[in-house]
Amino acid sequence: MGKERNIRWGILSTAKIGVEKVIPAMQQADNCEIVAISSRSVKRAKEAADKLGIGQAVGSYEELLDLPDIDAVYNPLPNHLHVPWSIKALRAGKHVLCEKPIGLSYKEAETLLAEAERHQELKIMEAFMYRHHPRWIKVKELIQKEAIGKLQTVQSFFSYYNVDPENIRNISDIGGGSLMDIGCYCISVPRFLFDEEPKSVIGSLEEDPNLNIDRLSSGILNFPSGSATFTSGTQLAPHQKVKIFGSKGMIELSMPFNAPTDEPTYIHIQIEGKDHTTEIAPCNQFTAQGERFSQAIIEDRPVPTPFEDALKNMQVIDAIIESSISNAKITMTNL
Incomplete structure (x- = not known):
């Protein structure tokens, strides 16, 4: 885990919402450090990293999840990739903040819940900012x-x-x-x-x-x-x-x-x-979203919006x- 009051974040993809809104905002948070960003193209990842002042850029999502200095990932991938890559992130030992909607259906989202229940030491939350x-x-x-x-x-x-x-x-x-x-x-x-x-x-x-x-x-x-x-x-x-x-x-x-x-x-x-x-x-x-989620990790307490809320939505x-x-x-x- 990261230093006290400093959760180290990796970003899954160079999605527009992440690059233009979420990452710059989280870089202003007291307890968030964006340390890596990934893309299917290492060139795109490096361009985003240079623009945002992020230290590491990698050319695959798998490589990002393998980084040992990442505590949590933000998943702004297209909707059909929310569940599969959030599951992979949990299996890699990372906390997950996933964009809305949590999946393509309730049935699919249940598979993510099942994985989350196998990793109760990790936090997961839907990003209704x-x-x-x-x-x-x-x-x-x-x-x-x-x-x-x-x-x-x-x-x-x-x-x-x-x-x-x-x-x-x-x-x-x-x-x-x-x-x-x-x-x-x-x-x-x-x-x-x-x-x-x-x-x-x-x-x-x-x-x-x-x-x-x-x-x-x-x-x-x-x-x-x-x-x-x-x-x-x-x-x-x-x-x-x-x-x-x-x-x-x-x-x-x-x-x-x-x-x-x-x-x-x-x-x-x-x-x-x-x-x-x-x-x-x-x-x-x-x-505010990044700070509150990170603080839940730091203090090992429930996230502001429980995963069950995402399922019900x-x-x-x-x-x-x-x-x-x-x-x-x-x-x-x-x-």
């Missing part, structure tokens, strides 16, 4: 204190425009599509806020006839304590918003998932007709797909 932003932590606190009364319903919207057939988000057999890429956030949010699992779901997916991926996804989630609705789309004007309604008021969040890092964010609250705004200081949620994703195919409400019997 929004949950580590202090704005969301504050919102969860407001909900728990019933600042807007009893939570009733949550509305989420997340969209962008991308029709590039070469983009991994538009390749169906590697887990592309709206639901897997951004709809998963809209499922995670109400589960996080209600702190319970849906009893049933209804889903509707519109497929792009050429790309064969869902370009527009909508769903209704029925919880024991309320409901949630969402829409996500990959061929829409870019937009993000979450609205949270209680019995006495509502909370509205702009840019809830890709919060700016260099300016304050805001929680807009309306209670009994009166508007209030809470300002949250600038924060990089990727830095995946189960809801599966149900949304099943509902769209069968044109029927799906009862969540196993949650």
Whole structure:
């Protein structure tokens, strides 16, 4: 293991989200040291390492996992490689922070759970970075204190425009599509806020006839304590918003998932007709995520978001797909 308050990280691939967002953010964390990056091309790995000031660059994922001076790996590979390479990382004795969604299906994710249970000395967590932003932590606190009364319903919207057939988000057999890429956030949010699992779901997916991926996804989630609705789309004007309604008021969040890092964010609250705004200081949620996961390793305590949460989110994703195919409400019997 690394020095106290210093977890040594290796990065699986030169994926854009890692190179542009996650790695620079984690390099700002007090307890993270990025020591190596890998790619299937050593040239690409070296280019990324030089750009980011990373000491080691290797030309295969296997070689990275064999490095003895790596405590943990970040896995931002395409969705179909999340489970197999996270399993390989665990078998190599590395802690794992894996991008969302955790896998292509609940059944596949269960194989990762089985491996994690064989390596209980290692930590594994799905990288839903929004949950580590202090704005969301504050919102969860407001909900728990019933600042807007009893939570009733949550509305989420997340969209962008991308029709590039070469983009991994538009390749169906590697887990592309709206639901897997951004709809998963809209499922995670109400589960996080209600702190319970849906009893049933209804889903509707519109497929792009050429790309064969869902370009527009909508769903209704029925919880024991309320409901949630969402829409996500990959061929829409870019937009993000979450609205949270209680019995006495509502909370509205702009840019809830890709919060700016260099300016304050805001929680807009309306209670009994009166508007209030809470300002949250600038924060990089990727830095916070890396710090919190690394600290869990250092202190050998549970990670901020347990792996079971990733499994349950995946189960809801599966149900949304099943509902769209069968044109029927799906009862969540196993949650």
